[in-house]
Amino acid sequence: AQKVTQAQTEISVVEKEDVTLDCVYETRDTTYYLFWYKQPPSGELVFLIRRNSFDEQNEISGRYSWNFQKSTSSFNFTITASQVVDSAVYFCALTPRHSGGSNYKLTFGKGTLLTVNP
Amino acid sequence: KAGVTQTPRYLIKTRGQQVTLSCSPISGHRSVSWYQQTPGQGLQFLFEYFSETQRNKGNFPGRFSGRQFSNSRSEMNVSTLELGDSALYLCASSRLARDTEAFFGQGTRLTVV
Numbered sequence: 001a002q003k004v005t006q007a008q009t010e011i012s013v014v015e016k017e018d019v020t021l022d023c024v025y026e027t028r029d030t031t032y033y034l035f036w037y038k039q040p041p042s043g044e045l046v047f048l049i050r051r052n053s054f055d056e057q058n059e060i061s062g063r064y065s066w067n068f069q070k071s072t073s074s075f076n077f078t079i080t081a082s083q084v085v086d087s088a089v090y091f092c093a094l095t096p097r098h099s100g101g102s103n104y105k106l107t108f109g110k111g112t113l114l115t116v117n118p
Numbered sequence: 119k120a121g122v123t124q125t126p127r128y129l130i131k132t133r134g135q136q137v138t139l140s141c142s143p144i145s146g147h148r149s150v151s152w153y154q155q156t157p158g159q160g161l162q163f164l165f166e167y168f169s170e171t172q173r174n175k176g177n178f179p180g181r182f183s184g185r186q187f188s189n190s191r192s193e194m195n196v197s198t199l200e201l202g203d204s205a206l207y208l209c210a211s212s213r214l215a216r217d218t219e220a221f222f223g224q225g226t227r228l229t230v231v
Contacts, residue, residue: 042224
């Protein structure tokens, strides 16, 4: 069974602060994908990043960065210099990487509501 | 490039009725997955279709069913609606290949009264 835990239910920061969203996962699969999605009030899940289990390189995309540590089963997400537009619910998710292709059976965390105040 | 389109956006049904939700994937995408989002249970996988075949199914009762058409459009059906079926139903599409991501629609907000 797979499990994704986002211990932070809500985070509130002031604009320009850095904020880190935590994600811890459990899986018995040896290969898997990890994801982060953003859900604004409109409801659509917006894809942010996908990481293969065998690729532990950290990644930076503009103000966003991700720290994947397989040893601690964590995939944390940091927003640098947060902006009001970053306010949303952020979900971490996990899916096994089967040999047959990208069969998406995502297991999601409960999400973290990030509020960035001006 | 058009995104994933879900219709209708909002729906109100009475307990005991049935409902059909529709999802049109991104052009060229052949895999469609459905998720239910509720405040209590969060986002839960319902099922995935590829080439008109169900490939994966989540832990939902048989009242939840789906299908996929030859043009990759998908529908999900919920029969004998219960109050607990009130949720945001999200559809995601992807190409069936390695190293691709799933793109989500805006969802259908179903309210059962």
